[in-house]
Amino acid sequence: MSPVTIPAEAQQAARSVRPTAIEAHMRYLADDKLKGRKPGTEGYELAAQYVEKQFKTLGFKPLGQRGTFRQLVPLRKAQVREDASTLALIQEGKEQLFTYGKNFILSPNFGQPVSDVSAPIVFVGFGVSAPELGYDDYAGIDVRGKVVACFNGAPAIFPSNQRAYTGSAKQEVAASRGAVGMITFSLPTDVQARIESNAPRNRQATYRWTNAQGKAQRTFPQLKVVALLGDSTARSLFGKAAKTFEEARVAANQSKPQAFPMNLVVRAHTETDLNDGLVGENIVGVLPGIDPTLKDEYVVYVSHLDHLGVGRPVKGDSIFNGAHDNASGVAINLEAARLFASLPQKPRRSIVFVAVTGEEMGLLGSDYFASNPTVPKAKIVANLCLDMPFFFHPLLDIVPYGSEHSSMKGAVEAAATFVGVKIAKDPIPEQAVFMRSDHFSFVRQGIPAIYIKSGSTTGDDRDGTKLNLAWRATIYHTPQDDMNQPFDWNAAGRHVQLQFLIGYLTAQANGRPVWNKADFFGTKFGPAATAKID
Structure with missing residues (x-):
């Protein structure tokens, strides 16, 4: 298979990434006034309005229900x-x-x-x-x-x-x-x-x-x-x-x-x-493609907008701001959306961005969208997810969860080469990361998906895996996941470039991504499995 090439206009767009924009998005979404963005609260509504405004400014079209950017997600609460x-x-x-x-x-x-x-x-x-x-x-x-x-x-x-x-x-x-x-x-x-x-x-x-x-x-x-x-x-x-x-x-x-x-x-x-009193909301926007045929196919980006709200105080703070989890993923995807909007010629396939609700409740918003998409499900060709990518050190290597299962590996490798990062193996397989974020909702529907996190290389004497595990042990799902953390904004910018280029190359390709032959997930959830069910 010949290596994937990146057109000059896509390279130019990728180089125009703005780390300061990522920081600005995060500072708003993780601000105390949003009170942790719990679904059904005023704070979540403020976050949703913010994402809607960004979509409108970038020229994305509403792809929710009834001509809006909103997709309602009916939820049932159960307590023993x-x-x-x-x-x-x-x-x-x-x-x-x-x-x-x-x-x-x-x-x-x-x-x-x-x-x-x-x-x-x-x-x-x-x-x-x-x-x-x-x-x-x-x-x-x-x-x-x-x-x-x-x-x-x-x-x-x-x-x-x-x-x-x-x-x-x-x-x-x-x-x-x-x-x-x-x-x-x-x-x-x-x-x-x-x-x-x-x-x-x-x-x-x-x-x-x-x-x-x-x-x-x-x-x-x-x-x-x-x-x-x-x-x-x-x-x-x-x-x-x-x-x-x-x-x-x-x-x-x-x-x-x-x-x-x-x-x-x-x-x-x-x-x-x-x-059954709670209704969540996904925020969905689309940048229409330009190919007469392929514009009716979709590359879907997803990141969860919700977090845990207000809870028991820890170290004097009760607001679970969710800066890294997952204002970071939303912010990076918003900047990737801007890169798509900046292209002189839009991609052949349509590009959909979804800020989903209820991830912290069990991937509920993404599972709802993947099961009830606002476009024909059979026309969704790929998913790219971002959730806590971990940019507390320079981005020198990445772990692209999912790339070993489908032909999307080629786009991942091309993007990694351009950005200048190496591809590493999963350093924490015991954490079951492949199952733990919104991309897996798309895998369940037979859609190839990619979920990128940083690797272990830091460029100095620190071990990135140890940093990651320490963060999970002390900061994860606590009020201390706020903006007072040592984020590396240039590393965040590289995540934007990867997200953008992988999706761009997928949108431009003649063929849609396919599961690898005899792949476990492709066999269980892919087209052949769907045909058996039907």
């Missing part, structure tokens, strides 16, 4: 009523009732306010079914009408992206096999997933978007109980099982599929408070 919800194990006629928050935590049922189940438990290893990866915990066992129990995570032998995806798809797999509930617990070494570590977060309200029929999406109401158990409580499940907890742990660590009855029954009662 802990005082009314119970879980007990029944073994040899004896019932053991557990304590909420100490022994177990329940997930809300988005389909009904009251959910009851009494059923036998079957252990299914990691709860993963991936025959294409040579692994299936469900092989040879019938779980219809039963509650499945499994470890959190996925087999270590899987590549990191596949491991992250299969680890997140357990409920869908269990429901498709006819299970009526799911119980999960962590391996002893997986301290981060333990109930003790996650109880505050897992006991908060959760949200899903609803379709035109009022059904909450990405939910499985047929699972009458979804529970997370503490470590000692999980071990008690194995008292009469064919294997001990330790034997099951060893098999899991060796990535060996396993399944067996646990010879006990779980009885659970879940009460859920449901509320």
Whole structure:
């Protein structure tokens, strides 16, 4: 394959990037007066108006609903009523009732306010079914009408992206096999997933978007109980099982599929408070393409506009400004939009920019747009996402998440060469970054996507990965993610150049991006998978 060339007019546009404009966008979006940009608040509305104004100034056309820049995202809030919800194990006629928050935590049922189940438990290893990866915990066992129990995570032998995806798809797999509930617990070494570590977060309200029929999406109401158990409580499940907890742990660590009855029954009662009062909004603008045919195809840029709002004070500050997360991504995409608008001749395909809502609630705004786009879904050829790109040091190398899965790798390499950055491997595969931002909503719809973050090289004696991990441990999702951080604005400008050039080259190409042959995500979500469903 011949290397991709960048036309002179695109090179000139890329060189006109303005780091000061990125800073200005961020300073407005992360200002205290926006109070953390939580969906449904005045602060989010101010942020939305700001993005709309930028689109209008640049000459982008409205691509929301009813001739506006807005796409409404209906959301359902669900909160478990802990005082009314119970879980007990029944073994040899004896019932053991557990304590909420100490022994177990329940997930809300988005389909009904009251959910009851009494059923036998079957252990299914990691709860993963991936025959294409040579692994299936469900092989040879019938779980219809039963509650499945499994470890959190996925087999270590899987590549990191596949491991992250299969680890997140357990409920869908269990429901498709006819299970009526799911119980999960962590391996002893997986301290981060333990109930003790996650109880505050897992006991908060959760949200899903609803379709035109009022059904909450990405939910499985047929699972009458979804529970997370503490470590000692999980071990008690194995008292009469064919294997001990330790034997099951060893098999899991060796990535060996396993399944067996646990010879006990779980009885659970879940009460859920449901509320459909919140409506989020995506902000959508388009720069129409000029090719008579290709202008009806779209390259979609996405970055999340929302953050966490106002919360419990930390170091005397209660406003979660979200400067890096993700005023930075919105600001960089806005400057990339300006580069597109500055071209003497617009791209062949149309360029769409979306500032999405509800990312912090679970990628809700991007999933809504990717599932219900304001252009024909089949005409979206590619997605570029930006979320916390990490520009606290010079940008000398990048990790282009997603490039190994599709033909977009060529555009990424050409852009990286022009900008003068090297392409590095993922230094933190355990963080499952490929699953953790809005590009994955497009992957789910079979659309190739790219999500770029900075690499580890800093040009001095600092280690970029250590800086990144330290930031995640001390600043991420705290009020200290504000504008009083040592941002490198030239590095941010290089991110703009990369975003612009990758999208430009994709918009100019004769053919649309394609998934690599036999790629895991292309096979699962791409055109062939869609054809099977239809």
